[in-house]
Amino acid sequence: MNISLNWLSDYVKHGLAPDALAELLTMTGLEVEEVTTGGPSLDGVVVGHVVSVRAHPNADRLRVCDVDLGDAAPEAGEPEGRRSQTVQIVCGAPNVAAGQKVPVATVGTELMLPSRKDPSQLEPVTIKKGKIRGEVSNGMICAEDELGVGDSHDGIMVLDEDAAVGQDFADYLRQRDALPGDTVLDIAITPNRPDATSHVGVARDVAALTDQPLTLPKVDVPEAGGEAASQASIRIEDAEGCHRLVAMVVRGITVRPSPDWMRERLEAIGVRSINNVVDVTNYVLHELGQPLHAFDLNLLEGGGLVIRAAEAGEVVTTLDDQERKVPAGTVLVCDHEKPVAVAGVMGGANSEVSGSTTDVLIESAYFDPSRIRKTSKALGLQTDASYRFERGVDPTGQARAAARAAQLLAEVAGGTVVPGLIDEHPTPYEARTVTLRPSRVAAVLGVEVPEDEIVRLLGAIGFEVSDAEAGRLDAFAEAAMREEGVEAAAREAADAGLRVTIPPFRPDVEREVDVIEEVARLWGYDHLPTPASTPVPLVPASDTPSARLLARVRRRLAALGFRELYTNSLVPKPTAEAFADAAWTGREGGPVETLNPISQEMAAMRPSLLPGLVAVASYNQARGAGALRLFEAGHVYRQSHAATDLVEGYHEHTSLVLGMSGETPATWNGPARAADVYDLKGVVTDVLADLGIDGVTETPRPAPEGLTAYALDLHLGDVRLGSLGRLADGVGDAAELQEPLFVAELDWDALARLADRDEPARYQPISRFPTxxxxxxxxxxxxxxxxxxxxxxxxxxxxxxxxxxxxxxxxxxxxxxxxxxxxxxxxxxxxxxxxxxxxxxxxxxxxxxxxxxxxxxxxx
CATH class of the missing domain: 3.30.70.380 (Ferrodoxin-fold anticodon-binding domain)
Known part of the structure; x- marks a missing residue:
């Protein structure tokens, strides 16, 4: 989310450079990913003090100035401490005088100055050390237009007397809100901080961090009712989907482009300016974090709004002229005849503001976050409004936001605000209170934070903290009423702590430890001590017997020259269907599809490990890999209705797949030869023997239409252990395999149950008796x-x-x-x-x- 520093300065005068502010916010949980600066580049321009001015010996209109540029590092052999860096600069401005504070472009600074060939065009010029009419000049004292901060070229720019010598000129301007252009912070907002999705929300944190006052926009919120209630109506039929709906009416507006100040602020944060009415709703959204929508009142049948749940098959044409079939249960904003908006996501084209609009109805609502999230995902449509509603807006801020928008509309569109507002509130907000114990703060953070500092920090971000003494007295009284001893009651009361009322715009704060986290991030994580040592549990980690057996098999296969794979458990749906052959997997049931796939390549869970093995074999063969020896152990999934399944309707178990392809390497006593199914069968037999499983029966199974050209089913009694065979030619051609691929897939869960879990047999001496x-x-x-x-x-x-x-x-x-x-x-x-x-x-x-x-x- 983008935050404009010029806009932010309306609410808090922090006086920080952009990089310093970005670092401060990042360290308190609002990670700044990028800082983008617009306007002129002022790198290398500092505040200088003109110490003396004298006439140039070789030019009547030039002056030779000695200018103090502030502290400089001491040179070799000089004592530590301040050393004034005074340089000589030749200046031609008529108003330069001793004692002035002036902007100085130091040597190496690049400025955009008029071109000598065409003064109407600017070109980059680097300030160099040189001589002007025989006098050395080490920089340039600048006028407004030379720095790009104004149009004047009558003389050099003279700064305030209190300007700090050596200060970056950009910081000087920023402290006075005079820096042209804007700087934008791109902040990554975590889902638990819906309050930070607005300029006021970020300003609240900045005010607390810099101990500066927070100045909120002045808004007169009218009482419910009044004339507005007689000119429009609202009704909530879906109280679960809409907890509150506020509406105001503004008449006699003129739709036109927005004023420059509003357009510039919106465009600075990446919001396209449309017209003054739409821009006002966007402005309030980014200012207060409350999404709004402006309806053309004359296009609303019945002159009002109805909030209801969508029925199956309903279609809404949204502002982007797309017909969208909304899922049943979607919260809809309707007039008395038809839907006019998908609530919390996007307005409808049939009631949008146009050039002929004169009267608007401003809608401000609190929609249920989970309902908006489902709708946004189902439609594949995320907007600035849904982004905020999904996280949870301030449930008490609807009237204030509507009044702010009405106030701005009257200012920029020439409208008249109809007195009063309409407010339907079926689910009133209930304040939440927790007890915060200073002793618990110290125990959790490892450092004692002064109680008055806790109160200040929490109060700065909107938490109401009641009087500590009152809280302790109440706790003492409650303890005494339980007939506890006076001493015990006094101890309990002493640790009763502070009563903290959580602001409505912080739905993420629920418990005492959440409040402690707020104290920690505002107090500063860098203030928390680093422990000299960290205790390590003495309980040794332990694996399950199945995991230990699998680790043993992994080592065995690696010793036999096999390489282990790790492939994605998500596959395309057609792939899952193709490899769900029950003749190979030994289990009935279709593949498991994902509800909200990231892409079509990840639309289903793998029913077998074969897709990953085949893909890896194809990739390696295409790059010249000859002999492939591959294996993977992982989970596979399918639909099931067995009573023993952990999750009803789905089955999951661990599978072990092996694959061989290409030639076996030549040895001293034999040439290279192509691997065959007997080579793989020998490896499978070796694995089973290592697990202590014998008596396995092999049943040939021709499968000309399946995944394999032929296969052996492996059983131990009535337990199916898996299958072994050669991949069918059709599957190999589709995967672009260049060599036959021999594969085996074993049910590892079955093997683990049947395996001899004793340690491998130890060495026994060769019998001295003949065989x-x-x-x-x-x-x-x-x-x-x-x-x-x-x-x-x-x-x-x-x-x-x-x-x-x-x-x-x-x-x-x-x-x-x-x-x-x-x-x-x-x-x-x-x-x-x-x-x-x-x-x-x-x-x-x-x-x-x-x-x-x-x-x-x-x-x-």
Whole structure:
């Protein structure tokens, strides 16, 4: 928000340079982001004192002046202290005289002076040290027009006798409100400071910080009723949306351009001047913080206003000539037949002030902040009015703002204010009071702030502080009535503190600690002591078992050459729908959409981690990255109606995704080769083994129409752990992948529940007993996967079976059609030397289980 220093000076004479004021405001919570200065540049121009004047030896019209420019740093060898910096300047002005205080452009200053080729044009000229007719001149004593602060060129500018020698000339003018142009502060207003969205609001803080009086504009607020009540009417039907509505009538106005002073102030803060009527409402908005609207009274059917909630499908044509379909429940300002404004946001085109307007109705209201915020967001329309209504305007300031606008209209538009005002107030404001204990102020801030200073600071920003002694006596009486001991009652009364009434324009202040914060920022954060040490809790931080397991898996994957990703959980809606395939995620339910997306790229929550993985793989492949090994752990979301969901209607869980693409690097004993699904399956198996999860079954699942060209579903009993496969060609083409991408996505929450949470197995010495190895050649159906067979072998071979692996698959001569031969190697061992009978018995048990469960037979 922009604040004009010229405008601000109407309310408080702070006497600070713009940068100093910006620093002061920033340190008290009103961060100044930028300082923009208009008008002439006066850098390098200082106040000088003409010590002596003598005639120039070589020119009759010139004078040689000795000018004191104020304090200068002592040169080498000189004692510390003040050293007057006196310079010689040649001046041709007829009015220069000894003893004058004058503006001096020092050497290096750049001024805009008339061009020698065309005196009507100005050009930049840098003041240099030189000689004029043989006499040295170290600067320039200036006239008004040479500095751009006036039109006179009759002689040099002579300043007041009390001007401080060496002072910046701009500061001298600013202290006298004579600085031309304007300086604008761009202040970042936090949502908790609606009071600071106006010049008076900022001036209130500045007055408290500089201990200067606050001067408010004089406004005569008429009593409710009067002649105005007979010429117009207002009615509030939506009391929840509009707590107060005030209206005044001004007749006989002439719509024309605004006077220069008003136009210049508005344009300085970035508000376009339109006409005197609209400019008045904007002026009061930026002066007092209360949005207003001026209606052409003759265009209002029934001669009045009605505040009501919009019905479904209503359309309002706003001042920007846009037809806007407002949501049901929107607060509308209507006449007796039609809507004439979207309340708190923008007026309507059907009642706007035009060149033919002669009578206006000024509307000043308090609208519910949450209702205005919803309307503004729904329409995608934020205005100066909605910006303030959303934060909460002063609920008691409507009549004052309306009267101020009427007063200005009579001044700049020649109108006559109809006596009286109309005031509907269904929700009167109730004053809020808190108790402030000086002992609590000291405890919270770490420093004792004098009680009289607390009272002064709070009073300066509009807080009413009652007499401390009265507060203590009341507290003593209350304590005594509770039949407490006199001593205890006296102690309680001594700490009863001050009764502080919170001003209505500060809705953010509710508790004692909020008032203490106000004291702290006005007293100055730089006055608060810095503790010599800060206590650190002795309770060690602890992670959940699931987080510790995930950290272990992260380290494992990093050791295997994988790089971790962190991608955005918000994705475009079409992407969320494409990757919400229940065949891949294992969960039904559509994607979760966001209510107010920042952009269409962030319109939905991710149902899977695959979109982020695919995007990162595409980005890296396009930049020449060959072998990609990627993983990410994060939350995924979808709609759900399960009773176990934390938030009704939505499901959220942690997922772990892995991706591989490109060649595996060449080694000394083998060439580079393209990664395949078995490489990724090996990594997934390694992760599961590290978690102590075994007995996982793998079920092939062709998915030609889904996200993957093929996939394996991983289960442990009835628990689904995830899926593994190759990304479908269509998805890869859409993502512009240059290499096949193999992916696996695991349900981390399920893995964490099933994992062995004990520490990883420690080293065990190699057994000194020999192992026994046997090979089996099995005839199995062509469609039979090897994984389930290996699981059956492991279960049946316990406890002697130590390892099983597939070492050959054969199809051809000797093998019937529709079948294949699978050769597996078995290794048995124990803490003793095994006998053949023990191993043979275990092999027979394995073969029998394979025959009964999978229809496998030994190949003859």
């Amino acid at each position: 026994v190895e046997r090979d089996l050649a099995l005839m199995i159906p062509e469609a039979q996967a090897a994984g389930p067979l290996l699981d059956t072998i492991r279960q049946s071979g316990k406890p002697l079976l130590q390892d099983v692996r597939v070492f050959d698959v054969y199809r051809g001569e000797g093998v019937a059609g529709g079948q294949k031969s699978l050769a597996v190697a078995l290794r048995f061992g124990a803490d003793k030397t095994l006998r053949d009978q023990e191993v043979d018995g275990r092999v027979r048990r394995i073969v029998k289980a394979l025959e009964s469960q999978h229809g496998a037979t030994l190949r003859s």
